[in-house]
Amino acid sequence: MYDKAKSVALANMWVAFASFFVAIILGLYQVMNRSGLFPEIESHQLYFASVSTHGVLMGFVLTTFFVMGFGYYTATTTLKRPLWNKGLAWIAFLVALGGTVMAAVPLLTGKASVLYTFYPPLQADPVFYIGATLLVVGSWLWCLEMIMSVVTWKRDNPGKVVPLAMYGTTANAIMWLWTSAGVGIEMLFQLIPWSLGLMDTVDPGLARTLFSWTLHAIVYFWLFPAYIAMYTILPKVAGGRVFSDEMGRVAFIMLLVISVPIGFHHLYMDPQQAAGFKFLHMLGTFAVAIPTLLTGFTVLASLEGAGRLRGGKGLFGWIGALDWKEPIVVAGMLALFMLIAGGFGGMINASYQMNTLVHNTQWVTGHFHLIFAGTTVIMYLAVAYHLWPKLTGRRLASRGMAVLQLWLWTIGMLVLTLPWHVLGILGQPRRISSTPYDSPLVEQWGPHEAAMVVGGAILLFSALLFVLNLLLSHVSKKMDHVDDDEWAVAVYQPLSVPKPMNGFALWNSIIAVWMVIAYGYPVLQFLILDTHGSLAWGY
């Protein structure tokens, strides 16, 4: 037997889900405040502190800790050996946790109401910037752990194929190092020294350019573990096999290579970057839809195979034949459904011209909640249900409650986000706490705002069931010695793959060249142009 690093995986997951639960409570408060139906709780100070905290907890804390915890489990059980350096995993956990606590204090006391995208020249307490940076530093240690675990395994197993789940996890670690460099540079060379008073001014144009470097691929950092679970856990639990191991590798490689140099679709409406570079990034943005379309196909094909093995007949009969009492199967199908819905919206946002009509409207908030909460987070929840018995050695308290919870999650998310899409088309800006406009539009917004409160309440109830299930399982006395840590195998499990599909050297060189083309001049231009920095502003 080898050390599966279960305690460090579990510690990371608990931080992830505790943050998730706090963020959901804030979410319900936000829709209530924003709807205008509860005037007694309305407060701009509280609202924007809450939005900032909700964004940081969901976008940085839940995701980073989940990715780290799932990564440790994946590394040990796919490579069938201990982590490269278990001490480092604990250091990563403590650094990231310390950073989170540091950032939480100014966030919760209203000293960092700059939202999770920072928005200089609005200036937050330096402790917030330093804490957020430490969280990222912790994740860099995790990247090192993942990469070294695979490197040492490959050295000891020459010519063998890196298991698909670990190949994807390593791709994610490498991608995160590439993409978090952008926000790292912004923090270390702009926001931290400026907030400490070492610099008088900051250039928001440069800051936004650097943040865009991180801002798109970060969503793939979050999405990767969801895809990994869809490829390598879901088919097995559903009773089938992965339709294609190689196609999974191709998708992971494409996500790694393409997702970093395309951040300018967040800057389409920004004046400080030229149209040519925006167009170039648009091309990459549409290319990055390809691995998602491939993933949708492979995962559905794997599930269809499972459904047919269980006796499903006809064009759609396999769907009914799936095990709809199994949490991860339910989550997988719901996640794919939300991915299709959110994906179409994403293509509108990403389009070079149509973006104008929806930019910074509530449509965008609807879009990313569909993809993030509807596709990514639901898979996190299902993976937690799947892993809890393995990590704690105890039986899951209630599978029925888990299935109900996942359905409620999707329903709540639809009730929340469909009105948001409509509100966006009706012109409502995102990131507002109320609607004091003298405009007939405000009346049209009313019913949709009421609907979103219902969505928020369903989601809080769903999250409560989730946390309760994990807690009850963890303290339960019903032991469940599942030592089945096997991963799904493919219909044709490859005994060898071409070298670039088993490593990353070639892909790193391609990213390096592409990044120089996509971000080289756009960053250097700030040294060439006659730019003027901005003084700090409070809020």
Place this chain on the structure above:
Amino acid sequence: MHIDPLEKKWMYVVGLITVVMVGSMTYAAITMNLHPPSNVETIDPKTLHLSGEFVEDNLGVTKNADGSLTVRMIAARYSFYPQMIEVPVDTNVTFRMTSPDIVHGVHVPFTNMSTMVIPGYVSEVNTRFVREGESQFLCNEYCGMGHDYMWSKLKVVPKG
């Protein structure tokens, strides 16, 4: 490497979807000159109120020799100045905006009058309004506790 024939067909479909979408955007960019606002022009946010294009007297609507209009505005906490703009329908309008304080965003709902306004840079949007009536410039970027109150009026009036 093993590729299933069904998978191969799907890859063609995916390729086709991508080519059609990117192709239509490229076509619109080239033939209709449709690009997002991207003029990369710098200005000092600390002194723009003292001299130059954005001093108070220069703000508002200016008629150009070719019949088009230029509208100069300041986006600042918590309004777009001047707070009321009147332009004729079906006329080419160029908005030039900048910010003396922090990042703002402006959108007139149902139109393509939309841009971020970043201190240190001048945003320029070319558009024409096709519907008459009163509407609003709404700030769509978080800019502080008064963000919700940041909006101004736009009146699109009959031509002539």
